[in-house]
């Protein structure tokens with residue numbers, strides 16, 4: 001009809017057009033990545049408004065992130081000249097917040113209720129535990145927090161939670177106390193936003209009917225990742241009877257999703273909501289979009305071939321008219337440092353030679369901790385980058401805590417660091433004690449650390465045992481390598497134990513372990529040897545490096561025999577052959593003074609934390625986890641760390657469901673790329689504080705041969721299944737395993753010179769090799785060939 005000439009619909013394919021203009025009740029658009037689902041949703045809103053079928057106030061649209069919501073609003077305003085103010089476009093949490101604000105009195109909240117983020121919530125939970133004298137060893141605050149959150153996700157108030165034993169009774173009671181505390185303080189957490197808004201709709205007929213009548217059009221993006229409560233909330237908003245009762249004018253719900261991109265099961269996402277939706281919302285025939293507009297066909301074929309290995313699928317097809325494009329490039333590096341370097345080199349090539357825009361390049365990784373080596377290489381290369389949906393490595397809370405302990409070891413008078421960790425992990429040192437301590441320190445003109453000695457009573461005892469902890473650590477660190485110092489600190493401070501006890505602490509534990517790796521590669525990095533003659537001179541015209549001569553460094557000796565590398569802006573590391581390889585020497589370039597490795601490392605960390613994070617508005621390459629990349633697209637995409645144990649992640653490798661979720665993640669990752677896709681892996685990687693030799697990810701074998709090009713020789717994939725061969729052995733002991741520690745000095749050069757010395761342990765898959773003893777033995781041929 002008249003729609004044919006509508007400019008809004010131009011450029012859409014017939015299926016998309018049909019989806020935009022669909023009027024037959026509720027519907028589900030089930031389609032693969034890049035088929036225009038999000039575009040269809042946005043265009044549909046514009047079309048509804050433009051044709052007068054809906055007023056802005058009659059539309060409710062749910063997106064997965066706040067950023068996606070903003071983008072949708074921007075696109076809309078470009079398409080139709082209409083004020084978006086009355087429109088409800090946002091995330092589930094954002095929309096629930098808006099609803100609760102409007103009905104604060106009805107739901108029993110103060111008009112100005114505050115929202116607790118995860119961190120605030122944790123403090124609130126801690127206060128509950130404390131008030132009830134619950135030992136945090138018995139019930140870690142994080143555990144109670146996630147218990148509360150999953151109850152809420154399931155729509156359960158304390159009274160609804162089944163009580164099985166004394167433990168679960170205690171949790172339910174604490175959940176109740178927590179609720180009372182929040183209520184008294186007028187605060188709500190994220191789960192509460194959703195749950196209370198759900199209850200409002202469920203229990204208050206007038207409010208429910210108001211919204212059901214108002215929102216005649218409900219649109220939901222990324223429907224495959226909704227949880228149970230969100231689905232129930234949608235049912236209430238929509239009005240269950242719509243399909244059969246059009247006169248009442250209740251909402252028409254359009255949900256779009258892709259079961260192959262369901263990647264949030266760990267947060268309660270329920271892909272089964274799609275089938276339930278079809279049944280309960282009376283969907284006649286899900287709409288399918290089969291043309292992909294995002295990627296060239298080598299990329300798309302790879303995604304299709306990969307996901308075909310999953311058994312639990314609703315089944316979709318995807319094709320593209322864009323032409324074959326370039327084959328996927330697969331590159332294997334010797335180790336993780338080399339991988340980061342290779343990626344950065346390629347990124348520069350992409351920008352300088354191939355003319356890709358900076359912000360159109362993304363590097364994706366499975367685990368947050370992987371960003372550290374990438375960040376480091378980008379900083380060195382002065383390429384501005386941004387971490388999308390996350391913090392830079394040295395800005396992450398757990399890393400800042402760890403660094404604060406290290407700073408105290410270097411300088412006990414660092415009050416900022418003292419305050420950061422004196423009661424973290426919790427040691428029963430409360431705010432009142434700290435205030436008292438600060439007063440004391442002021443009177444005496446001393447540091448908090450020093451003032452601790454003079455405090456009275458129980459508070460004094462606790463403060464002194466903290467001081468003692470630091471002193472013991474300092475003692476234990478004497479003569480240890482940097483790696484060992486950090487390892488000792490992580491164990492003795494209780495930081496590792498603290499995060500290990502958290503249900504979702506895996507990421508933080510990985511980051512802490514990555515800090516050990518950071519220290520290790522900091523000690524000596526490969527490939528940065530400098531000509532000493534180019535060193536700055538002191539006022540007598542002597543190269544500052546001359547001071548090294550007294551340390552046994554021969555400034556004229558060849559570089560292979562003594563690694564001299566800049567490790568921070570003004571610091572050099574020197575590791576002459578004459579010295580014990582573990583005894584790197586750090587020299588301040590300005591003063592020529594030697595520094596402790598720890599002091600040098602802390603300077604390095606501080607500089608990296610403050611360094612070239614892209615300025616707001618500045619164009620930067622994008623780093624992010626695969627999870628955070630959902631819904632986004634880039635001209636060029638790198639997927640780093642394609643190794644068994646890393647991607648697929650070892651946590652999810654043991655069962656079929658876990659593995660299929662990993663494969664969906666890989667599908668999401670591949671389908672982010674428009675033009676060029678790089679897949680990267682490393683033979684050897686520092687992971688969890690150990691060197692891992694991982695085989696190539698099985699996902700690489702699942703890609704069609706004609707669509708991929710190996711830039712480096714492809715190793716025999718059969719070895720993955722042969723337990724005896726290259727299946728993941730470790731050369732380096734954990735930091736707490738005692739015995740010989742191999743340094744990065746060996747890592748970076750062992751294949752050339754020291755291969756015979758590298759201890760390793762053979763056999764076992766990734767998971768099995770994690771906490772084992774390490775023997776010595778010959779290096780397998782694969783490792784020494786490289």
Ligand code: ATP
Pocket residue numbers: 011012013016031032033034035036037038039040258261292293294630631632633671
């Ligand atoms: P994902 O599953 O990754 O969220 P999606 O299905 O939501 O993907 P969109 O992001 O909406 O896909 O679209 C992918 C790309 O294809 C976008 O750049 C979009 O502008 C473009 N696109 C969609 N439909 C068309 C079309 N008919 N003609 C040209 N380009 C299109």
Ligand code: MG
Pocket residue numbers: 037038039631
């Ligand atoms: Mg989308």
